[in-house]
Amino acid sequence: MLKKLKKLLLVLAASGLFLTGAAGFTQPAQAAVSSYQSQDLSLDVKAAIAIDASTGQVLYAKNANTARSIASMTKLVTVYLTLQAIKQGKLSWDTKVKPTKAIAKVSQNTEYSNVRLDSTQDYTVKQLYQATLIESANGAAMTLAKAVSGNQVAFVKKMRALLASWGIKDAKIYNACGLANGNLGSAGYPGVGKNVENEMSASDMATVCQKLLSDYPEVLNTTSITKLNFMAGSSTQQMTNWNWMLKGLNSYYSDLPVDGLKTGTTDKAGACFAGTVNKNGHRIITVVLGAKHANTQDASRFVQTAKLMHYVYNNYTVTTLKKGTSISGASTIKVPEGKSETSSVVIGKTTTIWVKKGAKLQTALTKTSVASPIKKGQKVASYGFSTSSGKLISLSGKKLTTTAVATADNGTANFFVRLWRSLFGK
Known part of the structure; x- marks a missing residue:
């Protein structure tokens, strides 16, 4: 019980109004690409x-x-x-x-x-x-x-x-x-x-x-x-x-x-x-x-x-991911303090990806959790793209990404629900 109380104090210290959220993933600055393929x-x-x-x-x-x-x-x-x-x-x-x-x-x-x-x-x-x-x-x-x-x-x-x-x-x-x-x-x-x-x-x-x-x-x-x-x-x-x-x-x-x-x-x-x-x-x-x-x-x-x-x-072969596409293995994101602890996400805008022939496109969310509340259609993360043969990059030298948006509203859970989760994990 002492450990659980300590955990609770840490939660309270992290947010005066008990409204906490996961930190966003930020890609480090990179130089523009010099050589590729x-x-x-x-x-x-x-x-x-x-x-x-x-x-x-x-x-x-x-x-x-x-x-x-x-x-x-x-x-x-x-x-x-x-x-x-x-x-x-x-x-x-x-x-x-x-x-x-x-x-x-x-x-x-x-x-x-x-x-x-x-x-x-x-x-x-x-x-x-x-x-x-x-x-x-x-x-x-x-x-x-x-x-x-x-x-x-x-x-x-x-x-x-x-x-x-x-x-x-x-x-x-x-x-x-x-x-x-x-x-x-x-x-x-x-x-x-x-x-x-x-x-x-x-x-x-x-x-x-x-x-x-x-x-x-x-x-x-x-x-x-x-x-x-x-x-x-x-x-x-x-x-x-x-x-x-x-x-x-x-x-x-x-x-x-x-x-x-x-x-x-x-x-x-x-x-x-x-x-x-x-x-x-x-x-x-x-x-x-x-x-x-x-x-x-x-x-x-x-x-x-x-x-x-x-x-x-x-x-290259061209893959077009249409707006609203759900990505297998990257279709939900955690919302620790949401009414629902996860939110479904989809591709936010139609995106064209070029993949070297023989390689397989790999898609992943750039962060695993977000803060609540969330509105339907809100950008909550990005999808990052790579292939089995290497990374896909943009003109800036950063990893190629597109937006991930929520498919439904997800409000913030009340204080007692969040307290219960912090103590018992459910």
Whole structure:
């Protein structure tokens, strides 16, 4: 009896109102994934990653958390902020913008990808947006930055803040287009060297792509366009998409219906490509950095991207756990002070899991007990996923999880019931 009284005193000390609950399980912070399944596929690139577009599950990674020059893939951040400004009502597709003389000068340099702009002429946001994504027009991207923030420096600050809000801490961003700072003349970022370029890791670039596709999926309506005319006054320039994996262009694969997203090329970056494809109803995002670029006709980045995409679709099977699914062996959670000492839980949202062929999916709750009261539909825990061949990880490097929700209300038991349980265990 003395032991039981001691146990009771401990219970009372733990909660002044006798309302105790189990501590939540917290996963330790982990670094973004660097390499994953890289031994299974040899890619001739400096860095690469493949993820599920919805969940962020990492399907392949090679040197994925090392920051490298990203060149014109920068423009995906510029496009995100443009679409955000339109959504917020700060801009419209018909908003007209004049490029500065410095921007016009960049746009007229035939060494770079561009549509020719004139500092005395207005261009609509829609024109500039299309030119940025299709022709990878540097002057157009810089003019979008002017439309959103008024000047290039203010826009760069906005870009940095956006990336930081997504947990991207090691990015180096100096301009809206991805050229080396010295190539921008008087429009370059002040106080830094002429050779500095925007840098992000493959993992960070995948995060940018995932956020863009999640928040503004309509971007694919433009990134999938192969050719389009840029009309300004009496002049017309035909734009051709630099993503040669689109249907009708010279790196198209009939079994890979690629519909985005963005290339990038500088001498420092090499050939880069952030791609996306939706096959059999399952969309993935791939990023390759530092592919070979012997000349302007070199398709190495697309060859390596195709290898990566084929690897994913050929070596994984997809399991879809629908919302409301009960997981055998992980269908209940303890509620020590609930009216019922357990609550039934189910998958809280439909989740897609990629599993290497031959491996078995394993699912477990990330904690064993929760505090009462509980409401039906309330998130009470998470399901963590692994396989018989290893762990499944997300872009953050943490274990892949999804929500577990209660199927019914479970209030708190009265004091005497809880006292009885503390003394006698029932």
